[in-house]
Amino acid sequence: MNVNSGGRNHIAPIIEQQVIKWSANIMGMPNSTTGLVTSGTSMATIIALKVARDRALELHDNSTLVGYTSEQTHNCIAKAFDLLGIPVSALRKVPCDSNFEIDIKKLEQTIEKDISNNLHPFTLIGNAGTVNTGSIDNLDKLADIAHKNDIWYHIDGAFGSAAILSKTAQHRLKGLGRADSIAFDFHKWWQVNYEAGCVLIKDHILHKKSFANRPEYLKYYEEGLAGGDFWAMDYGPELSRSFRALKVWVHLKSHGIAQISNVVENNISQAQYLKSRIEAENALELLAPVPLNICCFRYKFQSNIDTNNSLIVLKIQESGIAAPSTTIIDGSTAIRVNITNHRTTVSDLDLLVNSVLKTGRSLV
Numbered sequence: 001m002n003v004n005s006g007g008r009n010h011i012a013p014i015i016e017q018q019v020i021k022w023s024a025n026i027m028g029m030p031n032s033t034t035g036l037v038t039s040g041t042s043m044a045t046i047i048a049l050k051v052a053r054d055r056a057l058e059l060h061d062n063s064t065l066v067g068y069t070s071e072q073t074h075n076c077i078a079k080a081f082d083l084l085g086i087p088v089s090a091l092r093k094v095p096c097d098s099n100f101e102i103d104i105k106k107l108e109q110t111i112e113k114d115i116s117n118n119l120h121p122f123t124l125i126g127n128a129g130t131v132n133t134g135s136i137d138n139l140d141k142l143a144d145i146a147h148k149n150d151i152w153y154h155i156d157g158a159f160g161s162a163a164i165l166s167k168t169a170q171h172r173l174k175g176l177g178r179a180d181s182i183a184f185d186f187h188k189w190w191q192v193n194y195e196a197g198c199v200l201i202k203d204h205i206l207h208k209k210s211f212a213n214r215p216e217y218l219k220y221y222e223e224g225l226a227g228g229d230f231w232a233m234d235y236g237p238e239l240s241r242s243f244r245a246l247k248v249w250v251h252l253k254s255h256g257i258a259q260i261s262n263v264v265e266n267n268i269s270q271a272q273y274l275k276s277r278i279e280a281e282n283a284l285e286l287l288a289p290v291p292l293n294i295c296c297f298r299y300k301f302q303s304n305i306d307t308n309n310s311l312i313v314l315k316i317q318e319s320g321i322a323a324p325s326t327t328i329i330d331g332s333t334a335i336r337v338n339i340t341n342h343r344t345t346v347s348d349l350d351l352l353v354n355s356v357l358k359t360g361r362s363l364v
């Protein structure tokens with residue numbers, strides 16, 4: 001119960017590798033994929049982008065490296081750039097189309113321009129479920145662009161990559177398995193408790209090269225505790241680490257993929273239900289498409305529309321009725337509902353909509 005999963009020859013690394021093999025299989029990556037169960041997607045991203053950066057540094061100077069992602073991307077990508085010593089300004093935030101998906105033409109133009117300025121594109125980051133609206137970039141097309149330009153292709157699938165488990169939504173993740181690396185969270189749509197993220201890296205040789213650096217006090221032996229094929233410390237920054245993989249392994253073993261798929265499927269259809277409820281109310285308006293499990297909308301106040309919508313969210317949070325959040329969509333404050341809970345029911349969503357209407361009316 002208190003093992004150090006950083007390495008050595010015992011059950012924790014074996015369980016962790018089993019979880020990684022299952023995950024790679026589900027995401028469409030090869031059996032040789034390596035990875036770690038991390039604290040979350042933020043840490044998974046740092047690990048993946050370090051491998052991408054180290055690959056690029058074999059040929060190019062750090063100061064010439066540039067990366068690409070959409071303007072809807074989570075700020076864990078910019079944080080990873082910063083932590084890896086790449087200026088945040090080297091992360092090109094490409095505009096999106098009306099579906100909040102990366103504009104492919106603008107991406108290609110940006111890459112061309114950088115190459116003509118003697119810069120070196122080293123990573124392209126696609127989104128399988130953006131944080132604001134759940135939009136999914138054209139992952140297959142991004143894979144083509146990355147491979148054509150020899151760029152490391154990373155996908156942020158923090159919550160949205162779990163849609164690969166949904167029969168109705170999985171076709172929209174076409175190209176997911178073509179990524180060089182994927183970061184996602186078990187602690188989001190997979191229903192595992194915090195902390196449980198995951199990084200998957202297709203090229204196990206580059207992955208190990210980026211982190212393995214054994215000093216004499218951690219020397220490998222054929223037998224004894226210092227044996228064992230897989231030491232997590234050779235694949236990530238941490239030596240001491242908890243046995244996070246155990247709860248993921250137990251969760252998958254006891255509930256099974258079919259149960260988790262049901263949750264994902266239900267939440268997707270619940271988001272469509274919520275969308276239809278909002279469309280049916282004159283006082284409410286949708287602010288973005290609903291491609292997965294996120295619904296962004298607002299109350300149509302005549303004045304102070306942004307402040308009043310924030311107030312609705314705060315009042316509903318404090319009432320204990322529901323826990324929506326706020327975000328900004330095209331410059332306007334949105335009430336953001338991200339449905340990832342296996343206990344959510346349609347009547348919960350009715351209660352939420354009715355509370356928004358009631359709170360909105362009270363503020364008019």
Ligand SMILES: Cc1ncc(COP(=O)(O)O)c(C=O)c1O
Binds near residue numbers: 039040130156185197
């Ligand atoms: C799309 C996306 N990427 C990355 C993250 C960061 O994940 P974590 O909080 O597990 O570090 C989140 C978390 O909300 C997210 O929604």
